[in-house]
Amino acid sequence: MNFIEQLDPELKDMLEKLPSDRPLDLTEISAARVKMKKMVTAMLASLPAVEGVSSQDRLAPGPQGSPDVRVRVYRPNDQPSKLPAMLWIHGGGYVMGDIEQDDRLMKQIAKRIGCVAASVDYRLAPEHSFPAPVEDCYAALKWLFANVDELGVDPSRIAIGGASGGGGLAAGLALLTRDRGEVKVAFQLLIYPMIDDRNVTPASHAITDPRVWNRESNRVAWKYYLGRDGGGADVSPYAAAARATDLTNLPPAYIPVGALDLFADENIEYAQRLIQAGVPTELHVYPGAFHGFDLFAPSAMVSKRFKADREDALKRALQGRKG
Numbered sequence: 001m002n003f004i005e006q007l008d009p010e011l012k013d014m015l016e017k018l019p020s021d022r023p024l025d026l027t028e029i030s031a032a033r034v035k036m037k038k039m040v041t042a043m044l045a046s047l048p049a050v051e052g053v054s055s056q057d058r059l060a061p062g063p064q065g066s067p068d069v070r071v072r073v074y075r076p077n078d079q080p081s082k083l084p085a086m087l088w089i090h091g092g093g094y095v096m097g098d099i100e101q102d103d104r105l106m107k108q109i110a111k112r113i114g115c116v117a118a119s120v121d122y123r124l125a126p127e128h129s130f131p132a133p134v135e136d137c138y139a140a141l142k143w144l145f146a147n148v149d150e151l152g153v154d155p156s157r158i159a160i161g162g163a164s165g166g167g168g169l170a171a172g173l174a175l176l177t178r179d180r181g182e183v184k185v186a187f188q189l190l191i192y193p194m195i196d197d198r199n200v201t202p203a204s205h206a207i208t209d210p211r212v213w214n215r216e217s218n219r220v221a222w223k224y225y226l227g228r229d230g231g232g233a234d235v236s237p238y239a240a241a242a243r244a245t246d247l248t249n250l251p252p253a254y255i256p257v258g259a260l261d262l263f264a265d266e267n268i269e270y271a272q273r274l275i276q277a278g279v280p281t282e283l284h285v286y287p288g289a290f291h292g293f294d295l296f297a298p299s300a301m302v303s304k305r306f307k308a309d310r311e312d313a314l315k316r317a318l319q320g321r322k323g
Contacts, residue, residue, distance in 0.1 A: 003209050006260055008288030010300035015290070018211045026095060026220040029126065033096045040101045043295060050107035052077050060143030063135040070121035071140050072099050073151060074110040084318035085116040085153040086189070087141050089162030089169045091292075093194060093213070093221035094125050094133060097165070113314045116153050118144050122169070126224035130239040133225070134172045138180075141173065145183045157318050159187035159251075164213070164292065165221070167193025171241035171270070174250050185251045187317040191310070192257040192291060193267060196242035197222040197230030201265035213262055213291040242266050247277035254282045254313040256306060258289025284309055 004012065024032045053076050059068040075083070088106060090097045099119040106117040122136035141160065148155045160177075162170040167190045174188045196204075199219055208214050222230035226239060237244035253274055257267040264285065271283035286293070286302050294303040 003207065003260060003290075006288060007290070008286075008293075008300065008302050011288060011290065011293055011297050011302065014297040014300070015209075015211055024096075024217065026093075026217055026224070029095060029224070036092065036096045037098075037101070040295075043298075044101075044104060047104060047298075050104055050111060053107040053110045055103075055107070058143075060140045063132075063139050066123075066132065066135070069136045069140050069143075070099070071143065072103070072106070072119045072121070074106045074117040074119070075152070076110050076114060079114060081152045082154045083114060083116050083152055084157035084159070084186075085118060085144060085148075085151070086113075086159040086161050086314070086318070087137070087144055088117055088119045089122065089137055089160070089166035089173070090119065091162065091164030091166040091191075092124070093217065094165040094168070094225040095221050096124065109311075109314065112311055113318060115314075115318050116151055118151075125221075126227070129227040130225055130236065134169055134176060134238055137169050137173050138176055141177065141185075142183060157186050158183075159189060159314070159317060160185050161187075161189030161191070162193070163191035165194045165225075167191045168195045168241065171195050172238040174253075175241060175244055176238045178249055187314075188251050188253045189310070189314065189317075190253055190255045190267075190270075192261050192263050193241070193255070193270075194218070194221075194263060195240055195270055196263075196266040197226060197232075197235055197240040198242075199230060201269075203265040204262055207260065207262040207290070209290075215262065218262055242270055247274050247279060250274065250277070250279045252280040252317065254284075254310075254317070256284040256286065256310060258286045258291065258293050260289060261291040263291065282313060 055074045058071050062068045090102050099121045110117045120140040122133045160170045171193050255271045271281050274281040294306045
């Protein structure tokens with residue numbers, strides 16, 4: 001059975017309306033970024049505004065010798081003075097995207113979860129390859145902890161999260177934070193994370209459709225992020241979390257992924273290894289779903305289940321409650 005035949009019917013209907021030529025050619029990165037921004041803007045244009053949340057842009061001191069890092073902080077109106085928080089890292093395969101693309105999502109999460117959300121505008125590859133992006137995220141996380149009183153945040157309930165490349169950065173950040181021992185993260189939300197540069201799993205070979213994130217997109221993006229081809233012997237686990245040999249003492253994790261996602265195998269294996277290392281881990285695999293399905297088809301039933309499950313996981317992790 002091929003990729004199209006395995007798709008969830010609602011996702012199949014949506015995907016078949018897209019042009020069959022490659023939507024994003026990462027070899028022309030500037031053009032790809034513009035095209036992605038237009039796609040995201042178009043997808044968000046018809047959605048209603050989220051009320052009851054205020055936001056402001058702040059600057060966190062950057063890594064040594066590097067620029068400050070912009071962080072957009074969201075807070076629900078009329079909430080208690082002390083709230084849990086989540087540092088959010090946007091997706092884009094380490095090479096595209098910005099905090100604006102997740103502005104609506106962050107407002108939704110701040111309002112529905114009852115938390116402060118801090119979205120990181122990290123530097124992108126190939127102009128800024130590893131370790132610049134993850135170091136920017138670490139700088140933002142340290143800034144968040146250093147300013148908990150001003151921001152009204154409970155430092156014992158700070159999570160990190162991200163989707164796709166942002167999920168990969170969140171996974172690497174969890175490892176980096178554990179090893180540096182300067183701050184303690186309470187939870188990691190790894191949404192279909194991009195965590196293995198080797199491109200050797202069955203799923204990484206199977207997903208080649210040019211309308212979705214596929215093997216070639218992944219290969220080029222990893223090359224940009226690492227500054228060389230993926231698959232080498234000495235890739236840092238802070239760049240590709242699947243490379244980590246020690247997963248003990250990491251924060252509890254929630255990992256959702258589509259069964260037809262390029263990252264399905266690496267995400268499932270990472271969840272298994274976290275469990276084996278004694279890390280409380282919840283894995284959700286959505287049948288018939290490809291990478292980023294919740295963004296491309298937000299009204300599909302599988303996307304609604306995905307979003308409800310994600311919010312439930314965050315409420316349990318940050319508020320200690322369900323629903």
